[in-house]
Amino acid sequence: MKNRYAIIxxxxxxxxxxxxxxxxxxxxxGYGIFDYFGTINSRPVFLEDHLDRLYQSAAKINLTxxxxxxxxxxxxxxxxxxxxxxxxGIKITLTGxxxxxxxxxxxxxxxxxxxxxxxxxxxxxxxxxxVTYNHQRQMSEVKTIDYxxxxxxxxxxxxxxxxxxxxxxxxDIRECPRANFFIVTNNDEVLTPSKNILKxxxxxxxxxxxxxxxxxxxxxxxxxxxxxxxxxxxxTKNVLPxxxxxxxxxxxGMPGEITTKIYNRLxxxxxxxx
Amino acid sequence: MKNRYAIIxxxxxxxxxxxxxxxxxxxxxGYGIFDYFGTINSRPVFLEDHLDRLYQSAAKINLTxxxxxxxxxxxxxxxxxxxxxxxxGIKITLTGxxxxxxxxxxxxxxxxxxxxxxxxxxxxxxxxxxVTYNHQRQMSEVKTIDYxxxxxxxxxxxxxxxxxxxxxxxxDIRECPRANFFIVTNNDEVLTPSKNILKxxxxxxxxxxxxxxxxxxxxxxxxxxxxxxxxxxxxTKNVLPxxxxxxxxxxxGMPGEITTKIYNRLxxxxxxxx
Numbered sequence: 001m002k003n004r005y006a007i008i009x010x011x012x013x014x015x016x017x018x019x020x021x022x023x024x025x026x027x028x029x030g031y032g033i034f035d036y037f038g039t040i041n042s043r044p045v046f047l048e049d050h051l052d053r054l055y056q057s058a059a060k061i062n063l064t065x066x067x068x069x070x071x072x073x074x075x076x077x078x079x080x081x082x083x084x085x086x087x088x089g090i091k092i093t094l095t096g097x098x099x100x101x102x103x104x105x106x107x108x109x110x111x112x113x114x115x116x117x118x119x120x121x122x123x124x125x126x127x128x129x130x131v132t133y134n135h136q137r138q139m140s141e142v143k144t145i146d147y148x149x150x151x152x153x154x155x156x157x158x159x160x161x162x163x164x165x166x167x168x169x170x171x172d173i174r175e176c177p178r179a180n181f182f183i184v185t186n187n188d189e190v191l192t193p194s195k196n197i198l199k200x201x202x203x204x205x206x207x208x209x210x211x212x213x214x215x216x217x218x219x220x221x222x223x224x225x226x227x228x229x230x231x232x233x234x235x236t237k238n239v240l241p242x243x244x245x246x247x248x249x250x251x252x253g254m255p256g257e258i259t260t261k262i263y264n265r266l267x268x269x270x271x272x273x274x
Numbered sequence: 275m276k277n278r279y280a281i282i283x284x285x286x287x288x289x290x291x292x293x294x295x296x297x298x299x300x301x302x303x304g305y306g307i308f309d310y311f312g313t314i315n316s317r318p319v320f321l322e323d324h325l326d327r328l329y330q331s332a333a334k335i336n337l338t339x340x341x342x343x344x345x346x347x348x349x350x351x352x353x354x355x356x357x358x359x360x361x362x363g364i365k366i367t368l369t370g371x372x373x374x375x376x377x378x379x380x381x382x383x384x385x386x387x388x389x390x391x392x393x394x395x396x397x398x399x400x401x402x403x404x405v406t407y408n409h410q411r412q413m414s415e416v417k418t419i420d421y422x423x424x425x426x427x428x429x430x431x432x433x434x435x436x437x438x439x440x441x442x443x444x445x446d447i448r449e450c451p452r453a454n455f456f457i458v459t460n461n462d463e464v465l466t467p468s469k470n471i472l473k474x475x476x477x478x479x480x481x482x483x484x485x486x487x488x489x490x491x492x493x494x495x496x497x498x499x500x501x502x503x504x505x506x507x508x509x510t511k512n513v514l515p516x517x518x519x520x521x522x523x524x525x526x527g528m529p530g531e532i533t534t535k536i537y538n539r540l541x542x543x544x545x546x547x548x
Contacts, residue, residue, distance in 0.1 A: 006296065019293035020301070022280065022385050027294070027369065029421035030304030061426050091376070095301065096425065102365070102389070103452075105425060111296050115376070138412060138423055146422050147303035149412055151370065151379060152335050178377075 005082050007075055007112040010067070012082065020109055025096025029103065032095035032145040033057035037201075038117065038235050042086045044076065045235075045270050049201045053143060058094050060142045063108045065094060079114055087118040089236060093145065117236060119272050124263060127243040127255060128232065130176065131162035132221065136169040137177075140196050150177030164232075166245065169196065173219040176232055179240070182206070183219060184229035184258045191217040202233040202266065209265055212258065224248075229256030231263075238270070239263035279356050281349055281386040284341070286356065294383055299370025303377065306369035306419040307331035311475075312391065312509050316360045318350065319509075319544050323475045327417060332368050334416045337382045339368060353388055361392040363510060367419065391510060393546050398537060401517040401529060402506065404450065405436035406495065410443040411451075414470050424451030438506075440519065443470065447493040450506055453514070456480070457493060458503035458532045465491040476507040476540065483539055486532065498522075503530030505537075512544070513537035 006018040025031040035054040038045045051069060058065050067075070076090060091113050097106030133156070135149055153165050166181060167174040173193055175181055180203040182192045192203060194216035207214050224230070230242035230250050239262055241255035250256075255263075267273070280292040299305040309328040312319045325343055332339050341349065350364060365387050371380030407430070409423055427439050440455060441448040447467055449455055454477040456466045466477060468490035481488050498504070504516035504524050513536050515529035524530075529537075541547070 008296070015297075016295075018296045020296060021290075022282070022292045022294060022367075022387065023289075024301070025425070026301045026304070027298070027306070027367065027385070028419065029425055030300070030306070030419045031422055031425050032301070032304070061422070062429060093296075093301065103421070103425065105428070111301070113296065135412070138409070139426070144422055145302065145304045146420060147377070148305055148335070148418055148420050151299070151303055151305050151377065152413070154379070155336060 004085075004114065005079060006114070007079060009110055010075065012078075015113060018111070018113065020095070020111070021098050023098045023102065024109055025099050025105065026093075026145060028099060029096065030146055030148070031061070031105070032093055033061055033063065033143055034091055034093040034145055035143055036089055036091045036235055039080060039086065039088050039090065040119070040271055042080050043271070044080075044090075046201050046205070047073070049204065053201070054092055054094075057143045058108075060139070061144065062105060063094055063096065065108070065110060067110065075112065079112060083114050085114055085116050087116065089115045089117040091115070119238075123237070123240065124255060127241040128163045129161065129244040130164055130166040130242055130246075131157055131160040132168055132246055133165045134169065135167045136174065136196060137167065137198075140174070140198055143198055147177055161247070162244075168221050171221045173221060173224070179232035179234040179237055182231050182233065183224070183227045184256060186226070186228055188213060188228075188258060190214040190258060190262070191219055193217070193219055200233060200235075202235060202238065205266065205269060206233060206239075206262060209262065211265075212262060229259045231259045239266055278359075278388065279353060280388070281353060283384050284349065286352075289387060292385070292387065294369070294385070295372050297372045297376065298383055299373050299379065300367075300419060302373060303370065304420055304422070305335070305379070306367055307335055307337065307417055308365055308367040308419055309417055310363055310365045310509055313354060313360065313362050313364065314393070314545055316354050317545070318354075318364075320475050320479070321347070323478065327475070328366055328368075331417045332382075334413070335418065336379060337368055337370065339382070339384060341384065349386065353386060357388050359388055359390050361390065362388050363391040364388045393512075397511070397514065398529060401515040402437045403435065403518040404438055404440040404516055404520075405431055405434040406442055406520055407439045408443065409441045410448065410470060411441065411472075414448070414472055417472055421451055435521070436518070442495050445495045447495060447498070453506040453508040453511055456505050456507065457498070457501045458530060460500070460502055462487060462502075462532060464488040464532060464536070465493055467491070467493055474507060476509060476512065479540065479543060480507060480513075480536060483536065485539070486536060503533045505533045513540055
């Protein structure tokens with residue numbers, strides 16, 4: 001942690017000293033949004049998509065970012081240079097600010113921090129195991145800081161020998177707390193839930209891969225019993241094969257053929273040697 | 275704000291300097307719980323009830339308070355003496371702590387702050403106007419810091435000439451974001467929603483008032499068209515008459531008879547001269 005910089009409202013501060021007042025609405029009322037993008041060899045990946053979503057998220061909860069896009073990009077570039085972590089994740093958080101009455105939105109605080117993160121090919125082969133849980137995230141299409149249910153479910157995930165939770169609402173599959181969900185049907189259709197989810201940037205890229213038959217769809221919880229492959233996607237996970245859901249093996253329990261092709265295609269778009 | 279103290283993990287700090295690191299899970303993931311009680315002439319009101327709920331809330335989201343009840347009460351007493359604000363509200367917040375990976379629960383941070391707040395008899399006569407909104411709070415029976423939806427709805431509340439929002443789920447009335455809801459029926463029954471709500475301490479006290487016919491019940495949204503009186507309750511609001519819901523006047527648009535009796539009874543229990 002030491003000697004790494006973060007940025008609070010435009011000012012560079014050492015991460016170990018990066019503090020905000022407890023009157024901030026994130027602490028008082030869980031009120032804030034964020035976005036998170038990766039860098040590879042100090043080059044931001046899909047930055048414009050992430051900044052589009054950041055400004056949209058802010059607007060959706062009535063917060064304004066007092067830096068324009070050029071200023072924000074300049075700050076991000078300075079952080080990348082100053083910290084000299086070529087492969088990393090950068091998180092931009094916007095909170096409700098120092099509220100006088102602990103409830104009314106004030107001037108937002110803009111917090112930017114960086115974490116070392118590097119691509120690891122082994123993750124793909126290990127895959128992941130999910131356990132389903134009935135929960136619809138509030139304001140799911142906005143990238144808010146609300147992960148209350150997800151973090152509270154960590155013991156439940158462990159008890160079920162899983163790595164993460166897959167939310168469904170009534171009978172419709174939604175998403176993982178930090179990743180989108182895809183299935184490959186027996187007809188080689190690649191389907192991902194269409195609504196009441198956070199629309200991930202990796203998800204968006206994959207939906208545009210014309211060489212695969214990728215579509216948004218309603219995916220019924222019971223349909224999971226009859227699929228060829230499944231995978232989840234996120235900025236850090238890229239394409240991660242789902243090998244088990246609720247203890248049931250998907251396909252032959254190994255990363256599937258189409259999943260592998262989509263994974264390789266994504267790495268090539270991101271400029272990662274797979 | 276100046277010269278008032280807050281307490282962070284047992285250490286007294288000036289409120290203007292009361293800060294925590296941005297790695298805290300409240301800021302990163304909206305992860306925390308709290309409780310809030312009032313003092314009258316430096317005497318805490320219903321303190322044991324609030325502390326019961328505080329420890330219960332912490333346990334429900336897998337956090338531990340590293341002070342026992344006696345230590346916590348001693349700290350609260352010191353704060354009351356040090357700040358010398360006889361009529362005030364004290365908020366105790368417990369967050370997920372400084373998480374290394376920004377997701378996993380760490381050693382919780384315990385934040386205590388005090389705000390001047392005094393009883394105002396005029397509030398009762400002014401009453402309040404509510405606008406209904408379809409929303410079920412997640413983990414509603416735990417006093418979490420999640421007020422994302424409520425704060426986001428502030429413009430909606432203003433546009434509807436209301437003072438606060440009344441949540442319902444499908445057709446069942448739930449609660450206001452920071453207050454419980456009661457109706458008085460044409461049979462003089464006093465009813466309050468029974469489930470999927472935060473069970474307020476003022477609500478609990480009123481449910482125990484044996485001289486009124488107070489019960490928990492399922493209250494249908496459409497039943498609001500045919501009630502005599504309505505009121506909301508909270509630590510700061512005490513009993514606040516609801517004069518309008520969705521623009522429709524309740525009763526004769528004035529604080530009702532039973533509401534007034536319950537209000538006076540509550541003030542007497544709290545030791546406030548009404």
